[in-house]
Amino acid sequence: MGPTPNGAHVTLLGDFELAVHGERIKLPRGAERLIAFLALHDNVRVPRIRVAEELWPDNSLRRALANVRSALCQGHRCGDTTIIERDGARLGLEPSVSVDLREILDCSQRINDEGWCGPNNSERERLIAMLGSELLPSWTDDWLALERQRWDQVRLHTLETFARELLASEHFLGVMHAALSAIAIASMRETAHRVLIEIYLAEGNPADAVAHYRRYRASLQRELGLSPSPRITRLVSGLFPSRRP
Numbered sequence: 001m002g003p004t005p006n007g008a009h010v011t012l013l014g015d016f017e018l019a020v021h022g023e024r025i026k027l028p029r030g031a032e033r034l035i036a037f038l039a040l041h042d043n044v045r046v047p048r049i050r051v052a053e054e055l056w057p058d059n060s061l062r063r064a065l066a067n068v069r070s071a072l073c074q075g076h077r078c079g080d081t082t083i084i085e086r087d088g089a090r091l092g093l094e095p096s097v098s099v100d101l102r103e104i105l106d107c108s109q110r111i112n113d114e115g116w117c118g119p120n121n122s123e124r125e126r127l128i129a130m131l132g133s134e135l136l137p138s139w140t141d142d143w144l145a146l147e148r149q150r151w152d153q154v155r156l157h158t159l160e161t162f163a164r165e166l167l168a169s170e171h172f173l174g175v176m177h178a179a180l181s182a183i184a185i186a187s188m189r190e191t192a193h194r195v196l197i198e199i200y201l202a203e204g205n206p207a208d209a210v211a212h213y214r215r216y217r218a219s220l221q222r223e224l225g226l227s228p229s230p231r232i233t234r235l236v237s238g239l240f241p242s243r244r245p
Helices: 029-039 048-055 061-075 100-114 121-131 144-168 172-185 190-203 206-224 230-237
Strands: 008-011 017-020 023-025 084-087 090-093
Touching (some): 029 048, 048 061, 100 144, 121 144, 144 190, 172 190, 190 206, 206 230
Antiparallel strands (some): 017 023
16 A cells, blocks of 8 residues: 555645655645545546536536636646546546555455455554544535544444454554554444454453443443443443342
């Protein structure tokens, strides 16, 4: 995973970045938004009218299309490298341009289908760090809302799958990082808290497991007025059979 020094690479996780031959390219904001929008459509050619309506919804269609033309002029090529392809009335990212989100989504699919097959601990930690990254967090564009929801669901499921696989192989530190990353994304998500409690129990730390359960139960009641499910409660209830955990 990651940019290659011999081509173009788009970064969407964290701050936007376009790098060509390993060198960061600074573009006007309109061109950045156009490249990011096309990068999120994974080699699908998007009609110019849709691009205009999505990226500049508050402008007239005529003004929005003019903005598309301007952004395309600024971001179509960087030196001898094509970034955006034009196919009649449709636009798309040039297929050879790599995108960090696309790469991590492919990796996530493999993990969910086949399990982790990474070469070493540093690659595993890099994967967890990427899964913990938000999609263009400083941008306020409305068209990003659905894409962020999709990314959150993918990374949550992947982190939990990854954590359970690491737990089975007793890589406890890696499990801890993955579970805590999932909780940072969705603090009330019970499955992530359940994995963390299972880690404490597998390590032989029942006091930590009960303490975490009680913190989660208090937060759930305070924030949502809900109680933990019987499934997560059963993990710790046997530790104190004579009273409620």
